[in-house]
Amino acid sequence: MCYSAQVTQNYREYVRLFGADIDLKEFVRLYWERPKSKARIAKGLDAAFADADGDDARTIKSLIDTYNDDQIALIEADLVKQRDRLAAARLTLQKQVTKKASEDLRIATDKIAKGLAKLEDILRPELQPRDSRIFPGWYAPVMISEQGRHVVKPMRYQCRPAGKPEFYDTKFPGTYNARRDSLEGFWQQQFGYTHGVVMATAFYEYVRRYRPETRAPGDNDVDEKVVLEFKPSTGEPMLIACLWSRWEGPGGQELLSFAAITDDPPPEVLAAGHDRCVIPIKAKNVDAWLNPDPQNLAALYAILDDRERPYYDHRQVP
Template identity: 55%
Template sequence: MVKQRYSEYVRVFGARVDIDEFARLYVFRSQGGAVKIPKGMDANFDEPGTDGERAIKSLIQTYNKSNSEKWEQEIFKQRRRLADAERALHAKPTKKAANDKRIATNRIEQMLGWLDDLKRTEPKSRDSRIFSKSYCPVMVFENGHRVVKPMRYLCRPAGMPASFDEKYPGCFNARRDNLEGFWKNQFGQTHGIVLATSFFENVSRHRLEDRELRHGESEENVRIEFRPQTGGVMHAACLWSRWIGPDGSELLSFAAITDEPPAEVAATGHDRCIIPIDPGNIDAWLDPNGDLVKSYAILDARERPYYEHRLAA
């Protein structure tokens, strides 16, 4: 779970907000770009205070209106399909009619859920949760200032082809033991910080329950949320890159640095953990100047909270 409100970075760190980058992202989405922007990020523009924020709010409203109309049309289409299937089943049960009824029912339920979520105004914790390829604010150091930019959570390093995302779908994490290998062009060069209150990991249920698989039991994956026992915000260490495509298109993306887990995380069956930077080292981390020794020292001097866990909703 991350802090999607960039006002948090402004309030705590005096960071500047790169509103032009936010605008570029929302314009790209409005033009049909396939980007995942959580509802929590949209909320930054609920009460705009500048012309730039007002322009982004207008883009969000237009985008939401378009989706609402599209989903309502799909619901109408699926309700007609459902009615046809029910009439067919009443006259003569067939596999096709039963399948049409199942698909239409599921699609209607899905679309109604999307519409409800679109129209919802009260915030929920899931609004700030990110998955692979989701966007969130990331704080970096630029021209002597702390700056907040929107970035995608799955890093595509500069110089890589766009197909990199599909070839390396796990690059939302950057392993500490590979920082001078795969991540050598980012480590010591382009560091970032993401404010997070928890993180999520997939583990096997039987390992979480500290047992062997039962006879005939299939392995089941469950998602766990880890949260510092003391609460509060973690300053998660990240690497980021600005990718420029052959056509001049740009992508800002990042990966969270992970390391061997503390005992309580390992006990759940997971083998990685994010690295929370000590607040006193944030500026040194954001502006590494190629100093790998200092960068490693900052990672080693991390905060080490005790992590509680629970099954994720």
């Protein structure tokens, strides 16, 4: 399963390549609800509004600045608390070694390091590749079709199908991916109805360093999971086929969410230790994919078959 991906966070790329419209009202709603909803949004998406133009875009920029200021204040307050805790632990340890003081020293040191790293990430002006990476529960720009137009909306990477209860997210935590062999089963309400595309430059998978079927008898190596980054050797972005849903709760809540479709992997991904792969569709098929005919599922499967087939280079990442 594709548990993480490095996606194109700047919505302007969808505008440039597909002439897409941007649903700024949905982006405003996402950022307005962010302090309460705890929505996970990558720094790369925030940065897309740095040079905001227009009332809605300026509102988003203001909401981002306010949110960051609040986060900085919380981090700085905790740093003061942890530094006091660290100083007290050191003072105690100068007199007597105790379990509590040793634990306080360890915990405070760790929290200070993490707090400073978070602070540096917020204040850092330049973007890094990891600023575009998403995980299940994070938001990303997704292109769909709406009244015949390409439209980009922010959606959560973990699909909650319409009509399902909120606990569906925990009951089915793997719904950030949609297996091709379950499109007409588990995903029948979305497949043929609500399709999307996400631009991505890489995807990440957990794999076992040592696979039992390849180990020799008596081998003492211990299996461990590592993270591999897979990237098309061409360097070109992938147009990943997705399904999405608009969920509405009893209290008027609304959630846009999506899942990436996965299939059997190409040989190089399988050889690296993973048994699934996202499906990058061809640009010429985007319109047909985003405007599906539920009465002609064969045409949709044909699009998934007529996919881009790059060679995926891989490397181990932290």
